[in-house]
Amino acid sequence: MVERVICYRAPSTVAEIDGVADWLRARVDANVSVRDRFLEVHRTDNLAERFAEARVPSPYERETGNTMLGTIRYEERALEHPEREGGVLYDGVAVQRALNAALPDEERDLETLHVAILDRAIGTWGDHDGRWHKRVHVLGQPALVSVPGLYEAPAKPEAYYKEKQRHALVSGDAPPREVLENQVEGDFLVADDPRTTDALKGYALQAYHYLETGEPFCDRECCRLFNAHYHEDLIDAQLREPAFCSEHAPVYSGSDR
Ligand SMILES: [Zn+2]
Known part of the structure; x- marks a missing residue:
């Protein structure tokens, strides 16, 4: 049984974690609190090296990691000045292992769920198609929730890619x-989207639901517990009514509605 949930802020993003925690607190039977950046609160000496090891150098190669001194220095700077890093994809499972190791022993039990909201892009390797896939989250301890992943991981409407291709044919560049966002029909989240905080709530709840029940997701698209692979589905699941399917509504509808 999860007795307490600790959510970590991501101050270099627009996500307001106190809002996520308030929403969660009204829905789960656990003590919900908020702390500053996970990478600040639980900084260990080898964290920069672990991030360097988790770097994905190519989308089509399973091998990760670059522990050359320059890369480790980059990762040290990225830990100190998160607002300056960007554009690097990390192996989400390796990052999760590194952050689990950084937790103090007395907080690594399964009655305590850590939800590390990160400003890093994370991915998992797809054995079926031999490439890395960006992810919004990686469930487990700690649960990782990636703010850039929210914008980048789910597929955008087909028209978005068509318009991108058309533009490349006409002008030779991207x-x-x-321009893409204004010209493409269909709804999707863009970087720093004002709906970010609201969309993250369901992902934080998925982290709780997984630890509490052992079930990863709900397969009904309307439900906050649905794991969307397309932006349109993400918006359906997280931002449109109803918030939950008929099975999960009685469990999670909460006290503030
Ligand atoms: Zn459901």
């Missing part, structure tokens, strides 16, 4: 993101 169109600015804003």
Whole structure:
């Protein structure tokens, strides 16, 4: 049984973690609290090296890691100044192992769930297609929730990719993101989207649900516990009514509604 949930802030992003925690607190039977950045609160000496080891150098190669001194220095700077890092994909499972090892012993039990909201892009390797896939979250201890993953991991509407391709044929380069966003029908989240905090709530709840019940997701698309692979589905699941399917509504509808 999960007795306490600790959510960690991601101050270099627009995500307001106190809002996520308030929402969670009204729905789960556990003590919910908020701390500052996980990578600040639980900084260990070898964390930069562990991040360097978890780097994904190519989307089509299973091998990760670059522990050359320059890369470790980069990772040290990224830990100190998170607002300056970006564009690197990390093996989510390796990062999760590293962050689990960074937890103090007395907080590593399964009655305590840590939800590390991160400003890093994380992925998992797809054995079926031989490439890395960006992820919004990796469930477990700690649960990792990636804010960039929220924007980048789910597939965007087909028209988005078509427009991108069309632009490349005409002008030989990629169109600015804003152009794509204004010209493509269909709904998707963009970087720093004002709906970020709201969308993260369901992912934090999935982390709780998994530890509490052992079930990873709900397969009904309307439900906050649905693991969406497309932006349109993500928006359906996280931002449109109803919040939960008929099975999970009685469990998680909460006290503030
Ligand atoms: Zn459900």
